[in-house]
Amino acid sequence: MIKIGKVLLVGRANVGKSTFVNNVIGQKVAITSPKPQTTRFSIRALYEEERGKIIFVDTPGIVGKAKDYLSKRINEKTLQVLNESVDLVIYMVDATRKRDFEESKVLGLVRKINRPKILVINKIDDPGKSFLPQYKFLEEEFKDVFQISAINNMHVGPLLDKIFEYLPSISVEAAADKEKIPPDLVYPLLNLDSKIFLGELIREKIFLMMGEEIPYTTTVMVDQILERKNGITYIKARILTTNDRYKGMLIGKDGRKIKEIGSYARKEIALAINKKVFLDLTIEVDPHWQEMYY
Ligand SMILES: Nc1nc2c(ncn2[C@@H]2O[C@H](COP(=O)(O)OP(=O)(O)OP(=O)(O)O)[C@@H](O)[C@H]2O)c(=O)[nH]1
Ligand SMILES: [Mg+2]
CATH class of the missing domain: 3.40.50.300 (P-loop containing nucleotide triphosphate hydrolases)
Known part of the structure; x- marks a missing residue:
């Protein structure tokens, strides 16, 4: 038994x-x-x-x-x-x-x-x-x-x-x-598909690297995961936030913040899938993403 x-x-x-x-x-x-x-x-x-x-x-x-x-x-x-x-x-x-x-x-x-x-x-x-x-x-x-x-x-x-x-x-x-x-x-190991899971890993970095307020104005959408011939996994993802001011804060001075978030997420994803990863991460303003949530 x-x-x-x-x-x-x-x-x-x-x-x-x-x-x-x-x-x-x-x-x-x-x-x-x-x-x-x-x-x-x-x-x-x-x-x-x-x-x-x-x-x-x-x-x-x-x-x-x-x-x-x-x-x-x-x-x-x-x-x-x-x-x-x-x-x-x-x-x-x-x-x-x-x-x-x-x-x-x-x-x-x-x-x-x-x-x-x-x-x-x-x-x-x-x-x-x-x-x-x-x-x-x-x-x-x-x-x-x-x-x-x-x-x-x-x-x-x-x-x-x-x-x-x-x-x-x-x-x-x-x-x-x-x-x-x-x-x-009868579940697989995890009930999330890989796009959602990768989005979660990126979202985690926003929770860890931004102040108290910003994480709750954001969500992450992963649009594309491509295995390139050169062995690199290309991932296209967007951070959605609710207004321009938050977008500015996520980008940071000289684009440093978004770079940090992207690089932290990329490293973890690369380790997890044991491949080289190119993470194409952008930020978009969408005042309505929360209303569409679920
Ligand atoms: N000192 C200590 N910190 C812990 C322990 N377990 C979790 N934490 C910390 O507590 C914080 C919250 O942990 P999470 O696992 O995200 O908590 P959660 O209950 O899933 O939170 P929500 O998803 O927001 O509901 C993180 O910073 C963890 O590192 C523990 O056993 N000891
Ligand atoms: Mg939790």
Whole structure:
């Protein structure tokens, strides 16, 4: 018998959900950054080992007060995912952040999900900023509680053991027969196509290299991926932003900012696909991209 099932990750923005998924899988599937709502849509990624398969569903973090249109849309998207049928829910909280009304909002949503749940308290590697006592009361509500450091993979092993305990078992023969597996568990490694994934890698660099405001005015479209005869992979991508001022900031003095973003993204893409990459990256103003989002 092996285990196979779907695990939903839910929590406030920035608690480390995507970092956790990347580190368990051992490969970057979701971009991460210190800014909230880095993840904008749910990402499904497959973890496989001898005990079985886990489909992790990483979701965008829920923010307490969604002020702008984009943030509202992202919150709505996450709420929809919470209704999906899953075998287990991981509710992740951040030990380095105060529990406030935003956390109460997320807890309220988690309580409504009628599935087995595990409470994961993340970032315990950072004792200087620990609000651990504020999360203590949750330990009565959740039978299974793990304190981890997703970034250092600390205590992640025992958590995985527990996750597997909760997942349904099926015979090895049945698991090998795609017909016998529920269709929503037959995923490729990642549910994103390569254009979307490359766009995400570029978007991550904007989240890491620009100030607080700009990332939320931008999205990235990858238009073309071409394998050239000379062995170079040509990628044409556009950063969309909402007005000229932001465009100017993204370009930077003498075009330095866009160059930095492009070069950082290009290097990571080249490493990931093990090919030489030419990244043709431009910036466009589109005041309406957020309305078209999704
Ligand atoms: N110290 C510490 N930092 C962490 C840990 N896990 C994640 N982080 C950092 O926390 C920030 C947010 O991590 P993400 O994985 O992007 O968080 P997320 O929950 O996916 O956030 P959203 O997608 O915005 O909802 C990043 O800067 C991570 O490097 C951890 O275990 N310890
Ligand atoms: Mg994320």
